[in-house]
Amino acid sequence: MTKLTPMMAQYKQIKDQYQDCILMYRLGDFYEMFFEDALEASKILQITLTARNKNSENAPPMCGIPYHALEGYLAKLTKAGKKVALCDQVTKPDGNGLVQREVIRVVTPGTTFNENILNNKANNNLAAIWVDKDCFALAYADITTGEFKVTELKDAKNLEDEFLRIAPAECITTEEVLGNVTVKNLSQKFPQSYFFKFNFKEASENFLKNYFELRSLVGFGLEGKNMATIAAAMLLKYLKETQKTDLKHVQKISYYSTSEFMPMDESLIRNLEIFYTNREGKKEGSLIWVLDQTVTCMGGRMLRNWLMHPLLNKEQIESRLNKIETFVKSAALLKDLREILANIYDIERLLSKLSLGTGNARDLLALKYSLKIIPEVKKLMVDKLPEFANELVVLDKLTDLIEAAISDEPPMTIREGGMIKTGYNKELDDLRAISGEGKGFITDLQEREIKRTGINSLKVRFNSVFGYYIEISKTNLASVPSDYIRKQTLVNAERFITPELKEYEEKVLTAEDKIKELEYEIFYSVRIEVIKEILNIQKDAQLVAELDVLLNLAFLALKSNYCRPEIMDNGEILIKNGRHPVVEKIVPEGAFVPNDIIFDASKKFLLITGPNMGGKSTYLRQVALALLLTQIGSFVPAESAKISLVDRIFTRVGASDNLARGESTFMVEMTETAYILNNATEKSLIILDEIGRGTSTYDGLSIAWATTEFIHDKIKAKTLFATHYHELVQLAERLANAHNLSVAVKENEKDGVVFLYKIIEGSVDKSYGIEVAKLAGLPVEVVSRARGVLKELEEKQIRKTIVNPDQINMFELESKAREHGKIAEKNSGVVDKLREIDLNQMTPMQAMQKLDEIKKNLL
Numbered sequence: 001m002t003k004l005t006p007m008m009a010q011y012k013q014i015k016d017q018y019q020d021c022i023l024m025y026r027l028g029d030f031y032e033m034f035f036e037d038a039l040e041a042s043k044i045l046q047i048t049l050t051a052r053n054k055n056s057e058n059a060p061p062m063c064g065i066p067y068h069a070l071e072g073y074l075a076k077l078t079k080a081g082k083k084v085a086l087c088d089q090v091t092k093p094d095g096n097g098l099v100q101r102e103v104i105r106v107v108t109p110g111t112t113f114n115e116n117i118l119n120n121k122a123n124n125n126l127a128a129i130w131v132d133k134d135c136f137a138l139a140y141a142d143i144t145t146g147e148f149k150v151t152e153l154k155d156a157k158n159l160e161d162e163f164l165r166i167a168p169a170e171c172i173t174t175e176e177v178l179g180n181v182t183v184k185n186l187s188q189k190f191p192q193s194y195f196f197k198f199n200f201k202e203a204s205e206n207f208l209k210n211y212f213e214l215r216s217l218v219g220f221g222l223e224g225k226n227m228a229t230i231a232a233a234m235l236l237k238y239l240k241e242t243q244k245t246d247l248k249h250v251q252k253i254s255y256y257s258t259s260e261f262m263p264m265d266e267s268l269i270r271n272l273e274i275f276y277t278n279r280e281g282k283k284e285g286s287l288i289w290v291l292d293q294t295v296t297c298m299g300g301r302m303l304r305n306w307l308m309h310p311l312l313n314k315e316q317i318e319s320r321l322n323k324i325e326t327f328v329k330s331a332a333l334l335k336d337l338r339e340i341l342a343n344i345y346d347i348e349r350l351l352s353k354l355s356l357g358t359g360n361a362r363d364l365l366a367l368k369y370s371l372k373i374i375p376e377v378k379k380l381m382v383d384k385l386p387e388f389a390n391e392l393v394v395l396d397k398l399t400d401l402i403e404a405a406i407s408d409e410p411p412m413t414i415r416e417g418g419m420i421k422t423g424y425n426k427e428l429d430d431l432r433a434i435s436g437e438g439k440g441f442i443t444d445l446q447e448r449e450i451k452r453t454g455i456n457s458l459k460v461r462f463n464s465v466f467g468y469y470i471e472i473s474k475t476n477l478a479s480v481p482s483d484y485i486r487k488q489t490l491v492n493a494e495r496f497i498t499p500e501l502k503e504y505e506e507k508v509l510t511a512e513d514k515i516k517e518l519e520y521e522i523f524y525s526v527r528i529e530v531i532k533e534i535l536n537i538q539k540d541a542q543l544v545a546e547l548d549v550l551l552n553l554a555f556l557a558l559k560s561n562y563c564r565p566e567i568m569d570n571g572e573i574l575i576k577n578g579r580h581p582v583v584e585k586i587v588p589e590g591a592f593v594p595n596d597i598i599f600d601a602s603k604k605f606l607l608i609t610g611p612n613m614g615g616k617s618t619y620l621r622q623v624a625l626a627l628l629l630t631q632i633g634s635f636v637p638a639e640s641a642k643i644s645l646v647d648r649i650f651t652r653v654g655a656s657d658n659l660a661r662g663e664s665t666f667m668v669e670m671t672e673t674a675y676i677l678n679n680a681t682e683k684s685l686i687i688l689d690e691i692g693r694g695t696s697t698y699d700g701l702s703i704a705w706a707t708t709e710f711i712h713d714k715i716k717a718k719t720l721f722a723t724h725y726h727e728l729v730q731l732a733e734r735l736a737n738a739h740n741l742s743v744a745v746k747e748n749e750k751d752g753v754v755f756l757y758k759i760i761e762g763s764v765d766k767s768y769g770i771e772v773a774k775l776a777g778l779p780v781e782v783v784s785r786a787r788g789v790l791k792e793l794e795e796k797q798i799r800k801t802i803v804n805p806d807q808i809n810m811f812e813l814e815s816k817a818r819e820h821g822k823i824a825e826k827n828s829g830v831v832d833k834l835r836e837i838d839l840n841q842m843t844p845m846q847a848m849q850k851l852d853e854i855k856k857n858l859l
Helices: 006-017 035-045 067-079 156-166 181-189 204-212 226-243 266-271 287-291 297-308 314-328 331-341 347-356 361-371 374-381 386-391 396-405 426-436 438-453 474-479 499-532 534-560 616-631 665-679 697-715 727-734 769-776 780-796 812-819 821-826 829-836 844-857
Strands: 022-027 030-034 061-066 084-089 101-107 126-132 135-142 147-153 170-173 194-197 459-463 467-473 485-489 493-497 566-568 573-578 595-599 605-609 640-644 649-653 685-689 718-723 738-748 752-761
Touching: 006 022, 006 030, 006 101, 022 035, 022 067, 022 101, 030 035, 030 067, 035 061, 035 067, 061 067, 067 084, 067 101, 101 226, 126 156, 126 181, 126 226, 135 156, 135 226, 147 156, 147 226, 156 181, 156 266, 170 226, 204 226, 266 649, 287 297, 287 534, 297 347, 297 534, 314 331, 314 534, 314 566, 331 374, 331 534, 347 361, 347 499, 347 534, 361 396, 361 499, 361 534, 374 386, 374 534, 386 534, 396 499, 426 499, 438 459, 438 467, 438 499, 467 474, 467 499, 474 493, 499 534, 573 616, 595 616, 595 752, 605 616, 605 697, 605 727, 616 640, 616 649, 616 685, 616 718, 649 665, 665 685, 665 697, 685 697, 697 718, 697 727, 727 738
Parallel strands: 022 084, 126 170, 170 194, 566 640, 605 718, 605 738, 649 685, 685 718
Antiparallel strands: 022 030, 030 061, 084 101, 126 135, 135 147, 459 467, 467 493, 485 493, 573 595, 573 640, 738 752
16 A cells, blocks of 8 residues: 555545545645545536646545635535535644644535525525434524524424425434435435434533523523424534534524414415426516515515515514504605615624634624614614614624724735724834835835945845845946845846845844734734624614515505505405506506405305416415415505415415326326315415316316315315316305306407406306417417317217227216216117016027117117
8 A cells, every 4th residue: 555645644634534525625825635525526616637646656636726716616516515624724834844734614505605605685594303203303593694493393294394494505414314214205305405414412402501601491492392402402513513613693592383484385385486486497577576675685584584484473463564554654764764774784694704703804894884874773763663773782882993993995814914904003003114114224225235335236125935135237246245145146146135134124024924913813802892792783683684674565565556454353355456466567567457355254265267368377376475475464465455364375276297206297286185185274275276187077077076065165264266167166156155256258259359357256158268279379270170179069069989998087977977968868768678678588689689779779
């Protein structure tokens, strides 16, 4: 085996401690990667793969990146789901042996601060899961903001829904838990959340108590919650091990119960297009695209969290609505506050960087500018919302300190000087004076030496290798004084030093090193003062974020003519001239047709019939969105709205094959329908846009029929059901609390069929499918032929007669009997004739003749 060099032996020793990471090993101005890490990283980063000591046998593969370009390459690796251990030099080269190196930080998808990865208006959560039998605990934290939450969940579906809410970039758990069927399925369903195993053997409760310096976890809501305590401790331990520093900005853990919020599942988020469109997966065209006009990153993140956590508590909703109404009624205040808040930086992430030691002087300045705006915000709000204004904390002493200490245009680095203002520290000013005298001293020295030696071309210069020196061309070497000490020989010149120059050099260079060291010490002391105020700064950040969201929703209400919903307790939902918040922004101004919705004691199940493209789906979604907006405490797009809160919104809209799971369109449809029927309650809202379209007509109709009866009779939830099965119209007429609605259509010779997009009382008996096909651009001959076929089918009532004998069509006999009642009545004598026949008294030939006779008499 080839003997390793001291450097490679050091690398191997460190790599052994971080086997699940790509180790970036600092060598001078480069981060190098070796062996398997080099092979993997070179492919991801698209950089050249080479080898160390190429000519030696078994030369290890290697690749490298410039240290100043680290962030860009880190982004690529973490986006690819890799953990990266940054190994830096922790001692300076002194020529007496190997430089000491240590891993200073581990960067993972859930712990990155890289701006090339982070969405400023979304959290970057890291999660931890713990399992005990069939129950789960889920902890999650956003290291970029300091938010840390934990909950316990009763079953796999709860875990999946909550995982969907927080959308973690990374999830950790033990190897044993990773083998759990539920967790394994979760990792497959959420491939964008990278799952890593983490060896955790701490005494969880004691670990948390020691870290937060507490005697009890009661204040965190973790008393008696063993599973949640383990998940939280695991997550905190992982953060400490990756960040290699105290997490000063993580000040608390908040336990919450999912029962505080309306559940959100994947179907709801997808079908209502809350964060992205179904077709293209884009933000443009989604609900958040319309809603999010926040002016701060913190507000954008909070709005997203509100949307993912609709409230169930009437008082909390009313509190938000009251504040929004205050701003709606004070347009000038609304405008002034939004303009002011637009100047506030991302306080949460600035504070986190400074707390972890990754922030710089520019971050201190951004924090100062932001905190200096707080008094102005407080002053503007004190009359309208005094309770809110009083919570804001003014930190004048801290902002004055940063103002006095940090220069107006500091560099990006914190080790090279240039951060601290002149006049802040006398020792620093004196050192700068010594360093600043350099130009004058060099000029004077050069003039004196030229005069003394008579060499007019004599130059006093400096470089980082040799320091200060006197350079004399070879033609003038005869005039060099005897006290000059030769330093270096060049082709055309000689370089010398003098005792005076050497003494000055030592003085200046020592001063420059001291300047850098002292500046860093001052910067560090200011950073510590910031950390001392961390709770107050975090409080201000949360209040600013909340204010931004409230102002945003008030601005939207004024701009788009939204109304305040009246929260009802009687189960009714009465919306007048409701609109779809997204569709009305996409269509030409004024083109959207508003519609009413009435749910009361006699109208709980609303069946909607009408043509495709007539507006049924838009109507269904706008009702669901009105409820969702109400329960985040927002005004709604309507003329007026009286809304009773729902415990959940269920949606079954369209379907597509899920080939990855081996599920057909119909299977997906039935699975979603089953989930609704098994989980909806009388206080739920159910949105059904077609049921049973993925199978044969009679199967589908039968399932839709039975589903309608079950929801109406058993669940009794408020339901909107759009369908093409006109047979269901009769069913709705027979059910006590069902009601028929339809999409209005106008037909005339001049314009043909015109969709009015208005929901009206009653039903329709046409689908207008051919008219939709015509609008879609089908060739004229196809449309014309389709009309002819339709007419023929309607006249002859032709039904499918050719059926694969191996294919059983559910309910076929019953359906055909109903459909062909007249034919069945005319042919009823056939049965009597068959009964009269005595086969025992007939020859085979006579039986055949009799059968032929009966057949000829059939219709």
